[in-house]
Amino acid sequence: MPVNSSGHHASRRASPAGLARDGLSRAREQLQPWWERIRTASRRIAEPISGVVSPLGWVVLAVVVLLWVLASTFGWQEAAVAALLGASLLLLGIGFILGKSSYGVELDLARTRVAVGDRAVGSVAVSNTSAKALLPAALELPVGSATAIFHLPRLTPGQVHEDLFSIPTQRRDVIVVGPVRSVRADPLGLLRRQVLWTDPVDLYVHPRTVPLVGSAAGFIRDLEGLPTKDLSNADVSFHALREYVPGDDRRHIHWKTTARTGTLMVRQFEETRRSHLAVALSINTGEFETVDEFELAVSVAGSIGLQAIREQRNLSVLTQAGPLRSETGRNLLDDMTRVQGRSGRDGVLDLARTTADTVPNASVVFFIVGPHVTPSQLRSSAAAIPLGIRCIAVRCVQEEDQGRATIGDLTVLTLNDLDDLAMILRKAAA
CATH class of the missing domain: 3.40.50.410 (von Willebrand factor, type A domain)
Known part of the structure; x- marks a missing residue:
């Protein structure tokens, strides 16, 4: 770096392009938190909408937009009328899904583990927890890949309605039961709003087994452990006697044989396998x-x-x-x-x-x-x-x-x- 006559380094003059890049970087850093907030908010808005609009509703919405573009571009009055009709159907559907229900729902399986062929039963108890009567409605209960529908009558405040159900257990499987959900939908099925009231429960359908009793249970022969051909100096299965060698445990000396032969003899064992x-x-x-x-x-x-x-x-x-x-x-x-x-x-x-x-x-x-x-x-x-x-x-x-x-x-x-x-x-x- 060049040095001037006073001994100080001369400062390098920044170029306009460099200043622009620095400014963009600082602006990006400042705007990043706001951008993340916008993405999060848009995701929160889009997820409920995507969950409410049915596949048929998305088709109708796409057709409405296409017809409106055609009507605006080519002046087709028929396309404009059709687009207006489709939009009206969507707006009318909103009225069917609005509203709030106050249910207390309990999903109870008598047993969460059964064998193939056994009967699996459960119940769904629904109570009105609001201060006003609730109109008839329908609840859905997913059972594996199928869905059971329960029709609720008009419920007065505090009234409880219970339905029983049974689950087929013809094959071994883990069946996910639930969650119980209430559904509001328009007659054409364009819009559909559901509320989950319980957590899912796993139903284990175990394989069928048979008890092995009597002599059939004797397939494990080694109740005390099967002996092997490996010899050991300390185990529970006595095998033979041998002469004492330095390092043997003196507790295993066989004194009667030692007195008879005049030579130290120790017990030798077979290893056992539990x-x-x-x-x-x-x-x-x-x-x-x-x-x-x-x-x-x-x-x-x-x-x-x-x-x-x-x-x-x-x-x-x-x-x-x-x-x-x-x-x-x-x-x-x-x-x-x-x-x-x-x-x-x-x-x-x-x-x-x-x-x-x-x-x-x-x-x-x-x-x-x-x-x-x-x-x-x-x-x-x-x-x-x-x-x-x-x-x-x-x-x-x-x-x-x-x-x-x-x-x-x-x-x-x-x-x-x-x-x-x-x-x-x-x-x-x-």
Whole structure:
């Protein structure tokens, strides 16, 4: 930078373009808060309008604008009359949606968790909380993809009207019930205003399960833990005696044998494995012929998992989409309600490898599969599980006879009816 004779730096003169840019930047910064306020206000205005005007109303509004432009451009009186008629219909519709209702609405489901085929019932109680009588009206209750309509009579102040309803539960699903809403609309359906009165409620339609009682519950054989071939110096399953080596716990010295042989002898134990059941449910739709076979597989996995929870066994339930919660029966069935089949390359072999990595300490592994899984795939899946873990495969079919077979050390059960699951498992425990 140049220096003048007095030793001071000479100031650089700013260009007009630079000053203009600085001015625009400052103006933009000052106007930004106001612009955000305008955008927020316009959004608040547009959202209610967009929610009130029905699709048919938007069509009528667009036609009115088009006709008005044609009438103004070409002087078409017919277009002007038609535009005026459409605008009048929209203005008349405003009168139908104006007004305020004072309702007290309670949505009550008798049970929020039912099994497939069980009856799900609920009620909607509506009370007039205003000081004047309310005219007859209609309330809508969304139930999944359907909508139920309740017609309210004239309600005097404080009067309560209650309607009962039932929900079909033919298939496993999470059904969103509600929110209850009141609707005001014009006769032509151009405008529609709705008010929400309750929060939505989730109805879980759990898969159907069957109890496993008696000898059928014996599919977990290791009530005290399955012994392994791994030797340990301290466990609950006595195996043999061996000579004492420095470092052994002296509490395990067998004094009677020591006195007889004259050599220090200590007890040696087999490691035991606490009962831990792993249920591997394949959700690959390519392994199933029909939807009913897939639903049978979900029910089988749920029934076995619930029995393990009742017996307070450690339980892990896995699918190709990841593990399911299994701390309680409710958590397990809730997650199984959300299980969906998916197509892809991840088959039962990939699921077996994931199970081996996730639950390496399992004592029993159940593979729940469809009829399109081949014996070779089952053999490879069992081989992916570490040695010492018992593997049982349940093939869920519709067209084949039930029975039991073996592929190496793998027990394969064929099931076509959920009610026969206990009988099939008794065969596996034999």
